[in-house]
Amino acid sequence: MEVKSKKSKEPKQGMLKRISGPVVTAVNLDAHMYDVVKVGKEELMGEVIKIQGDNTIIQVYEDTSGIRPGEPVSNTGLSLSVELGPGLLTSIYDGIQRPLAVLVDKMGDFIQRGVSAPGLSHDKKWAFKPLVKAGDKVQGGSIIGEVQETNIVHKVMLPPNAKPGTVKTIKTGEFTVEETVCILDDNREFPMMQRWPVRVPRPVKEKLNPVIPLITGQRILDGLFPIAKGGTAAIPGPFGSGKTVTQQQLAKWSDAEIVVYIGCGERGNEMTEVLTEFPHLEDPKTGKPLMERTVLIANTSNMPVAAREASVYTGITIAEYFRDMGYDVSLMADSTSRWAEAMREISSRLEEMPGEEGYPAYLAARLSEFYERAGLVKTLAGGDGSVSVIGAVSPPGGDFSEPVTQNTLRIVKVFWALDAKLSQRRHFPSINWLNSYSLYLDTLHDWYDKEVSPEWNKLRSWAMEVLQKEAELQEIVQLVGSDALPEAEQITIEVARMIREVFLQQNAYDAVDTFCSMKKQYDMMKAIRLYSDLAYSAQAAGVPPNQINAVKSKNELPQIKFIKDYKPVLDKIAKDMDAEFNALRSAS
Amino acid sequence: MKEYRTINKIAGPLLFVEKTEPIAYGELVNIILFDGTVKRGQVLDTSDELVVVQVFETTAGIGRDSGVRFTGETIKMPVGREMLGRILSGGGKPIDGGPEIVPEKRLDITGAAINPYARASPNEFIQTGISTIDGTNTLVRGQKLPIFSGAGLPHNTIALQIARQAKVLGGKGEFAVVFAAMGITKEEANYFMQDFERTGALERAVVFLNLADDPAVERIITPRLALTTAEYLAFELGMHVLVILTDMTYPGYMYTDLACIYERAGIIKGKKGSITQFPILTMPGDDITHPIPDLTGYITEGQIVVSRDLHRKGIYPPINVLPSLSRLMNLGIGKGHTREDHKKVSDQLYAAYAEGNDLRGLVAIVGKDALSERDRTFLEFADLFENRFVRQGYNEDRTIEGTLDIGWDLLSTLPVEQLVRIDRDMINKYHPKFRNAEKAK
Numbered sequence A: 001m002e003v004k005s006k007k008s009k010e011p012k013q014g015m016l017k018r019i020s021g022p023v024v025t026a027v028n029l030d031a032h033m034y035d036v037v038k039v040g041k042e043e044l045m046g047e048v049i050k051i052q053g054d055n056t057i058i059q060v061y062e063d064t065s066g067i068r069p070g071e072p073v074s075n076t077g078l079s080l081s082v083e084l085g086p087g088l089l090t091s092i093y094d095g096i097q098r099p100l101a102v103l104v105d106k107m108g109d110f111i112q113r114g115v116s117a118p119g120l121s122h123d124k125k126w127a128f129k130p131l132v133k134a135g136d137k138v139q140g141g142s143i144i145g146e147v148q149e150t151n152i153v154h155k156v157m158l159p160p161n162a163k164p165g166t167v168k169t170i171k172t173g174e175f176t177v178e179e180t181v182c183i184l185d186d187n188r189e190f191p192m193m194q195r196w197p198v199r200v201p202r203p204v205k206e207k208l209n210p211v212i213p214l215i216t217g218q219r220i221l222d223g224l225f226p227i228a229k230g231g232t233a234a235i236p237g238p239f240g241s242g243k244t245v246t247q248q249q250l251a252k253w254s255d256a257e258i259v260v261y262i263g264c265g266e267r268g269n270e271m272t273e274v275l276t277e278f279p280h281l282e283d284p285k286t287g288k289p290l291m292e293r294t295v296l297i298a299n300t301s302n303m304p305v306a307a308r309e310a311s312v313y314t315g316i317t318i319a320e321y322f323r324d325m326g327y328d329v330s331l332m333a334d335s336t337s338r339w340a341e342a343m344r345e346i347s348s349r350l351e352e353m354p355g356e357e358g359y360p361a362y363l364a365a366r367l368s369e370f371y372e373r374a375g376l377v378k379t380l381a382g383g384d385g386s387v388s389v390i391g392a393v394s395p396p397g398g399d400f401s402e403p404v405t406q407n408t409l410r411i412v413k414v415f416w417a418l419d420a421k422l423s424q425r426r427h428f429p430s431i432n433w434l435n436s437y438s439l440y441l442d443t444l445h446d447w448y449d450k451e452v453s454p455e456w457n458k459l460r461s462w463a464m465e466v467l468q469k470e471a472e473l474q475e476i477v478q479l480v481g482s483d484a485l486p487e488a489e490q491i492t493i494e495v496a497r498m499i500r501e502v503f504l505q506q507n508a509y510d511a512v513d514t515f516c517s518m519k520k521q522y523d524m525m526k527a528i529r530l531y532s533d534l535a536y537s538a539q540a541a542g543v544p545p546n547q548i549n550a551v552k553s554k555n556e557l558p559q560i561k562f563i564k565d566y567k568p569v570l571d572k573i574a575k576d577m578d579a580e581f582n583a584l585r586s587a588s
Numbered sequence B: 001m002k003e004y005r006t007i008n009k010i011a012g013p014l015l016f017v018e019k020t021e022p023i024a025y026g027e028l029v030n031i032i033l034f035d036g037t038v039k040r041g042q043v044l045d046t047s048d049e050l051v052v053v054q055v056f057e058t059t060a061g062i063g064r065d066s067g068v069r070f071t072g073e074t075i076k077m078p079v080g081r082e083m084l085g086r087i088l089s090g091g092g093k094p095i096d097g098g099p100e101i102v103p104e105k106r107l108d109i110t111g112a113a114i115n116p117y118a119r120a121s122p123n124e125f126i127q128t129g130i131s132t133i134d135g136t137n138t139l140v141r142g143q144k145l146p147i148f149s150g151a152g153l154p155h156n157t158i159a160l161q162i163a164r165q166a167k168v169l170g171g172k173g174e175f176a177v178v179f180a181a182m183g184i185t186k187e188e189a190n191y192f193m194q195d196f197e198r199t200g201a202l203e204r205a206v207v208f209l210n211l212a213d214d215p216a217v218e219r220i221i222t223p224r225l226a227l228t229t230a231e232y233l234a235f236e237l238g239m240h241v242l243v244i245l246t247d248m249t250y251p252g253y254m255y256t257d258l259a260c261i262y263e264r265a266g267i268i269k270g271k272k273g274s275i276t277q278f279p280i281l282t283m284p285g286d287d288i289t290h291p292i293p294d295l296t297g298y299i300t301e302g303q304i305v306v307s308r309d310l311h312r313k314g315i316y317p318p319i320n321v322l323p324s325l326s327r328l329m330n331l332g333i334g335k336g337h338t339r340e341d342h343k344k345v346s347d348q349l350y351a352a353y354a355e356g357n358d359l360r361g362l363v364a365i366v367g368k369d370a371l372s373e374r375d376r377t378f379l380e381f382a383d384l385f386e387n388r389f390v391r392q393g394y395n396e397d398r399t400i401e402g403t404l405d406i407g408w409d410l411l412s413t414l415p416v417e418q419l420v421r422i423d424r425d426m427i428n429k430y431h432p433k434f435r436n437a438e439k440a441k
């Protein structure tokens, strides 16, 4: 972001007294909490995070090496804000909304400091189409016009806190984001762009209960542990267990209209991967490049920690802004643990009293304030919009009992528990089906009934029961071997294996399997159920288990995943299974 | 330059200096002992009352009478093409008896972060000739892929085999190796040096040696010097640089400390060179959840795990593929890189080996006879996998096709309907039982 000083008030210069990494102390500075300040001769950007006597304590968003006591500090009088308007989509920003593409032009391939750049291009012109006319009553949040930004229509709104008024003039044509497009009766002028302080949630008319699932095309998520549009989910797991791949799969295939992806303290190459891949991938719903609906925030692990702390707020504010236009937005934060660590690092520099594992005492509060910004809402403009939030958690040693995981699980409604045992055997997504849960099952029940099939909810419970039963049987198998199980239970083991291998396992890197429609999910589960029913009835009719296991047609089921036009193949498999079992039954 | 004699407290590696002029954060500090010895440190915290300095060497000999000089700049490293073929101390001073290095540039050793927008996605397959890497945990150029090992395991031998055999098929460009040793023994260091000399690799290498009996605090800067050198060679001179850092087991390092080292790898759009990082770390007590391997795993792009069990079985290289991972593998394999069946063969090998390996535990309790026929084939598969796929010679340089073919040979011992990870077309084309029939068609 770029910061301009408020012209009205002559800012009083303060002076640096102490520099301790990203945290510096200034004296003689007129400041309020969360004001943005410029630190040192190079005018590094910082934010006031504590005021104590004459000392103002500031976190600095850039490297502070070389800065000395005695250098000046000035207050911009603004709080840390983002620029909101056309130009957000397809952008990649650092944690404080500096566009990384512009930074490459300004300072080369490595991130240098002391360079600011506005979040939106102030030169580019956009074709603005008014949606109100002179004489219309408008208020904070009203949609006054639109811009075709990418394939996405960007609704231009009055800022949420604008007082009501009547439109005097509304313009049509090409404008930059700073030029006035709307004038009200009392001569207030509005450009397309607005600013919003990132630490303050954008207001809404009311919060609604989420009742529609965010369909992700991932079988274990949509099928077993769905998240609602406007819901919250956490995906904790040890390193290499699949947090990022899952988040990227959601960013690619979930049926949100806008995606905000925050790489918070993670790898540079992962962001590059998104940047190279997304422009070439099509949104399965619109057929348009995925990049066109995406905003990326990349504050990688080696970029300044204070900006990492801010990145999560920058991201969610942008998500809320699109929600206010009436869009379904999904936000991925990878990883919230790195955000929590940034808080911990700054807190320790502040010499605050540490809480559990050295995290600040306000960790739980910050996490819940963040997830609280998710939701399905009635917007100020009167439409429905949602922000779904999915946070990755990276627990040390993969141990879920640590504070970030525990505090997160107290807040979120969906828990996708990654399991290193599964990832080690390349069972992907390595989400443990016994430990994971979704608290939205009840509220989404009707949707699945209506939109998928009245059978679906039953099929889902059946599959969960089989998996549960398998876990119990496995304990016995570990003691006596599988051949010692009663015949019916040997079938249960086989059916559970099919649920795992056919339904749950899904290869993110296979061109077809990477996305699975709800219809296909239902058809696949139904086919497994069919096998199960046939197998049990054959067993009841006296067919021995080794013959049941030898049924050939069922071996074709895993292939279904890789076939786009799967229906004829699946129908044939069902017919063949039927025939094979008939033959077995009549033979016995 | 002003010299202060105002040290007011010394605690651990930290000096507290009073009554100074304004001192910059991160500034390089020289501490002058009464006998003229100079030690180096860096400003950790600075205020108008007190400056905290972290000393990079032992504080032995530092006292109230020591002089403190603030150099006014952050730590810089002289770099130049001449460094190739040279052996330097862990602090960057020549120790091979050769001349001082005439710098072409002096660079800040902290290194700025590569703008993620400037990065190019690594996707060039590096063939190491080792099946457990090429076949199932493929390395690509620009990746950071550590070896997680334990005391007494042959990680150095593996690292050398990789350094010797690694090549990009059909790849062009100048190569260089930057080798940084932190706290390893003289003997281990010699092992590397002799191999470098024997193969002629030394000419294309820059070596930094901080041995076990060198000051431990110096190790804080050794990897940074090495990476600053690597960045110069890669991004200014256009070389493909392989950086070996051993041993990266830094007690007390936090996530950000390690990230600022490991993230200094990759490729930049429009630049010729690249940095591929191969850090080696020994897991205390072979414990992968120990903070250092744990933090490392969270930052690097996968890990190669060396196993004591396989080593005891006499298998070289004793790489346990199950906990090993290469996250960039998918970008560097498949059609146009290696072979179209690569990904699926790898997935299937994993799944089958994992299953067979689990059954070993069961067999120990219930005996082989209690296993179903299906399970027995998987159990046997696990042994075959270790003996034919994992095991290979120290000088055996397998091609990627060779590796994949071994994979198919092993998979063909399983009933074909158990190959659920592989689609039918691939099976018809590559499975030994079908591929000839397919060709005949």
Ligand SMILES: Nc1ncnc2c1ncn2[C@@H]1O[C@H](COP(=O)(O)OP(=O)(O)OP(=O)(O)O)[C@@H](O)[C@H]1O
Residues within 6 Å of the ligand: A237, A238, A239, A240, A241, A242, A243, A244, A245, A246, A394, A423, A428, A429, A430, A506, A507, A508, A509, B297, B298, B299, B325, B326, B327, B328
């Ligand atoms: N759904 C999937 N399909 C196929 N492969 C997957 C899937 N999920 C994960 N993987 C594999 O697992 C690897 C690690 O996954 P990922 O990078 O998402 O882990 P992570 O949990 O984000 O780890 P870290 O905490 O270190 O960032 C991937 O590189 C990929 O090889």
Ligand SMILES: [Mg+2]
Residues within 6 Å of the ligand: A243, A244, A245, A266, A334
């Ligand atoms: Mg990740």
